[in-house]
Amino acid sequence: MKTRQPKRDTVTIEQGSGGSAMMKLISDVVLKNVTRWGRGGVTLRDLDDSGSIVSGDLEIVLTTDAHTVKPPFFPGGNIGTLAAAGTINDIAVMGVRPLAISSSLVIEEGFKRADLSAIISSMNEVLEEVGADLITGDTKVVEKGDLDGIIITTSGIGVTPRGKIVRDSGLRPGDKIILSGSVGDHGMAVLSVREGLDFELKTKSDVGPVWEVVSAAMSVGRVTAMKDPTRGGLANTLNELATKSGVGIEIVEEQIPVKPDVASAAEMLGVDPYAVTNEGKVVMGVRSRDAEDVLSSVRATRRGREAVVIGTVVKEHPGEVVLHTRVGGRRLMEPPIGDPAPRIC
Amino acid sequence: MRRLRTEERISLDLSPFQSRELVERAAALLRRIAPKEELRFMHVCGTHENVVTRYGIRSLLPPQIRVVAGPGCPVCVTCPAEIDSAIQIARKHATLFTYGDMFGVPGSSISLRDARGEGARVKVVYSMADAIGMANPVAGPSVFFSIGFETTAPITASVIRSGVPKDFAFIVSHRLIPPALVALLDSGKVEMDGVICPGHVSTIIGTHPYDVLAKEFGVPVVISGFEPLDIVLSLVELVKQHKRGARVFNEYSRSVKPEGNPRARRLIDEVFETCDMDWRGIGTLPSSGLRLREEFSDLDALKKYRIRVRRDDRMPTGCKCSDVLLGSLSPTQCPLFGSRCTPDSPVGPCMVSSEGTCRTWFLHGGQDS
Amino acid sequence: MQLCLAIPGRLEEIRGKSGIVDFGGVRRTVDLSLLEKCKVGDYVIVHAGFAIQILSEEEAKSTLDLLRQLEAATD
Numbered sequence: 001m002k003t004r005q006p007k008r009d010t011v012t013i014e015q016g017s018g019g020s021a022m023m024k025l026i027s028d029v030v031l032k033n034v035t036r037w038g039r040g041g042v043t044l045r046d047l048d049d050s051g052s053i054v055s056g057d058l059e060i061v062l063t064t065d066a067h068t069v070k071p072p073f074f075p076g077g078n079i080g081t082l083a084a085a086g087t088i089n090d091i092a093v094m095g096v097r098p099l100a101i102s103s104s105l106v107i108e109e110g111f112k113r114a115d116l117s118a119i120i121s122s123m124n125e126v127l128e129e130v131g132a133d134l135i136t137g138d139t140k141v142v143e144k145g146d147l148d149g150i151i152i153t154t155s156g157i158g159v160t161p162r163g164k165i166v167r168d169s170g171l172r173p174g175d176k177i178i179l180s181g182s183v184g185d186h187g188m189a190v191l192s193v194r195e196g197l198d199f200e201l202k203t204k205s206d207v208g209p210v211w212e213v214v215s216a217a218m219s220v221g222r223v224t225a226m227k228d229p230t231r232g233g234l235a236n237t238l239n240e241l242a243t244k245s246g247v248g249i250e251i252v253e254e255q256i257p258v259k260p261d262v263a264s265a266a267e268m269l270g271v272d273p274y275a276v277t278n279e280g281k282v283v284m285g286v287r288s289r290d291a292e293d294v295l296s297s298v299r300a301t302r303r304g305r306e307a308v309v310i311g312t313v314v315k316e317h318p319g320e321v322v323l324h325t326r327v328g329g330r331r332l333m334e335p336p337i338g339d340p341a342p343r344i345c
Numbered sequence: 346m347r348r349l350r351t352e353e354r355i356s357l358d359l360s361p362f363q364s365r366e367l368v369e370r371a372a373a374l375l376r377r378i379a380p381k382e383e384l385r386f387m388h389v390c391g392t393h394e395n396v397v398t399r400y401g402i403r404s405l406l407p408p409q410i411r412v413v414a415g416p417g418c419p420v421c422v423t424c425p426a427e428i429d430s431a432i433q434i435a436r437k438h439a440t441l442f443t444y445g446d447m448f449g450v451p452g453s454s455i456s457l458r459d460a461r462g463e464g465a466r467v468k469v470v471y472s473m474a475d476a477i478g479m480a481n482p483v484a485g486p487s488v489f490f491s492i493g494f495e496t497t498a499p500i501t502a503s504v505i506r507s508g509v510p511k512d513f514a515f516i517v518s519h520r521l522i523p524p525a526l527v528a529l530l531d532s533g534k535v536e537m538d539g540v541i542c543p544g545h546v547s548t549i550i551g552t553h554p555y556d557v558l559a560k561e562f563g564v565p566v567v568i569s570g571f572e573p574l575d576i577v578l579s580l581v582e583l584v585k586q587h588k589r590g591a592r593v594f595n596e597y598s599r600s601v602k603p604e605g606n607p608r609a610r611r612l613i614d615e616v617f618e619t620c621d622m623d624w625r626g627i628g629t630l631p632s633s634g635l636r637l638r639e640e641f642s643d644l645d646a647l648k649k650y651r652i653r654v655r656r657d658d659r660m661p662t663g664c665k666c667s668d669v670l671l672g673s674l675s676p677t678q679c680p681l682f683g684s685r686c687t688p689d690s691p692v693g694p695c696m697v698s699s700e701g702t703c704r705t706w707f708l709h710g711g712q713d714s
Numbered sequence: 715m716q717l718c719l720a721i722p723g724r725l726e727e728i729r730g731k732s733g734i735v736d737f738g739g740v741r742r743t744v745d746l747s748l749l750e751k752c753k754v755g756d757y758v759i760v761h762a763g764f765a766i767q768i769l770s771e772e773e774a775k776s777t778l779d780l781l782r783q784l785e786a787a788t789d
Contacts, residue, residue, distance in 0.1 A: 014689065024689075199741065200740065254365075261738055263738065264739060265737075267721055267737075268721060268740065270445075270699050272708070272709075323710070326400065327368040327401075327402070327405070327573045328365050328405060330404045331399070331401035331709060331710040331711070331712070332710025334707065334708055334709065334710050337707075337708075357757040357769060361778050374788065472762045473763065474745055475763070496720065496761050496766065500748070500763075503747045548766050548767045549766060575777075596780070599769050599770050599777060600767050609766065612748070
């Protein structure tokens with residue numbers, strides 16, 4: 001509240017959560033200080049999942065992410081799975097085959113070697129699934145107390161013929177919105193083992209690479225826009241797609257898959273399952289004529305079995321996402337601010 | 346949103362309360378019987394507002410039926426001085442345990458969250474059991490910031506009666522719904538054609554505390570559950586009473602018994618006594634609060650740490666939360682809503698608390714109709 | 715994290731004053747001190763970690779029947 005602005009000269013925890021607070025930090029502090037933000041390809045200013053540089057007839061796609069998930073081991077995976085899959089997916093949702101990643105580890109003194117080994121093995125499993133490689137890395141150890149456990153930063157690259165990148169701004173009225181599977185799994189799985197909130201959840205994190213889902217979709221139809229619903233969840237992703245494409249989106253709530261135990265857990269904690277991170281899902285806009293084929297193709301993949309059409313792109317209410325609720329009501333699906341819970345990814 | 350499916354291994358099937366078909370039938374019935382004039386029905390529960398907004402229930406109602414949010418946000422009506430006391434305790438005296446919802450609400454200047462950022466010892470818990478479990482007398486004293494309406498009071502009472510760990514005290518900040526409703530109607534500060542009473546407060550207190558509203562004020566009363574069908578059915582009942590005469594109807598009979606929860610009521614009675622209480626943005630409402638009885642006064646953290654709480658029920662400068670709490674302004678009618686006041690940089694508690702009407706509307710696309 | 719919120723779950727186990735409640739697949743420990751009596755299989759309303767009431771299946775049915783009654787009364 002504005003009676004006293006507590007220390008606006010410092011970075012706040014809300015600014016790390018992927019919502020509008022973070023976007024403001026980025027535009028105020030990052031974009032303002034960068035003049036070399038890229039030309040010709042997907043630039044820093046586009047704030048897309050990855051960036052790209054044009055080189056002759058090719059476009060080289062590059063992405064990077066730091067992973068701070070707490071606790072580092074959670075049902076369904078660990079920080080290694082997350083780091084590898086997260087970066088792989090940022091390339092994949094540009095419609096580009098992920099080729100290689102790098103991995104920088106910053107480890108707190110005292111971290112268990114067996115845990116570190118398990119984390120790296122998990123990264124490798126993700127790479128095996130996709131057929132990509134870890135070709136370089138860096139390792140630092142800091143004194144006990146200077147860091148909470150481990151932070152992993154991964155960067156990834158892919159290459160594609162120039163102009164073939166799928167942006168998040170290509171939706172057109174009439175396109176169908178396809179979601180590759182249930183939402184809320186990762187966020188709730190991590191919260192279930194967070195200290196101070198103990199509850200047992202059957203559903204595990206969905207963390208994993210989505211390249212197979214993406215290539216299955218693109219091989220049979222026109223994918224006009226794509227994002228993975230990580231921070232800010234489905235709601236943030238849909239709003240970004242609507243805003244960047246300058247279109248409206250109408251969503252049928254009944255079609256959004258949410259596992260019953262995830263829904264219950266979210267309800268108990270007062271957390272919105274549509275605002276919570278997913279680490280193994282894709283949201284894509286598909287030309288309406290191709291929607292059936294894309295759906296069948298995606299459903300044949302390991303991670304896309306529960307894919308479903310959740311809505312349609314319209315020209316009305318551009319930039320807004322309207323939700324048709326389960327009981328026949330209507331409301332706006334707003335972009336979340338901040339994070340329902342910090343450090344889920 | 347919690348999905349209750351018939352395939353789940355539960356024999357108590359509550360999924361019909363979320364049924365599109367049944368809700369549409371109830372809404373159609375409401376449209377048939379609603380009179381021409383505008384009727385304002387007020388609820389006093391943040392969770393009711395949450396359900397109404399998330400399910401888009403207002404878009405199903407005939408335009409002349411208005412569902413208005415009242416002061417049903419316990420955190421929003423907690424006074425700045427109480428929050429300041431909690432901060433003072435966390436800074437100087439003890440580890441302060443709080444429900445998550447209070448964490449970000451500023452007192453007269455900063456919030457418990459801000460205080461923690463500056464080094465004060467504040468811990469967020471989901472339940473008091475967690476606070477008890479985490480309290481460590483060896484590490485130092487603990488204080489629990491006990492807020493809420495009648496649903497949370499028996500929890501504090503139960504813990505106090507069954508024995509509290511060493512060096513564990515309470516800031517008691519509980520408010521009571523029926524006396525508040527009476528005071529508001531008496532003062533003429535709110536206008537309503539009917540009240541939708543909170544289902545879980547009523548689960549504790551039963552139905553009789555609301556009789557006075559119907560008998561003396563002639564205001565229709567329906568105690569409502571929290572599923573979409575509950576709410577629309579309750580509105581149908583309220584319209585019926587508007588035509589035929591006010592009474593107290595218990596729509597949430599699957600949870601609310603006429604006598605409420607006797608054990609919980611006994612516990613409240615044993616540990617607390619009624620007192621006049623200030624409601625932030627509203628003022629003093631007679632007999633609308635609870636304080637610890639004399640024999641438990643050694644558990645009163647404000648006494649223990651000699652903290653003087655001055656009277657202050659003000660909202661921050663420029664904030665219109667008072668009007669929102671009294672139902673005379675909807676969030677979108679507040680000039681600050683969405684521009685100067687957002688969850689990122691809130692002006693008033695209604696935008697901070699998860700029970701706050703403004704926050705609910707902002708996050709879930711609330712509209713007047 | 716919501717305060718007013720109380721949701722229903724099935725009491726799966728009783729261990730003295732507390733029990734394990736299953737909320738549509740999520741299991742949590744719940745304090746049963748506010749209930750006079752309860753048994754495994756009961757559906758309870760839980761608020762801030764405490765069970766505050768046992769849900770009545772009969773009353774749930776009768777509330778659903780209310781819609782039909784109200785419709786009949788206005789036809």
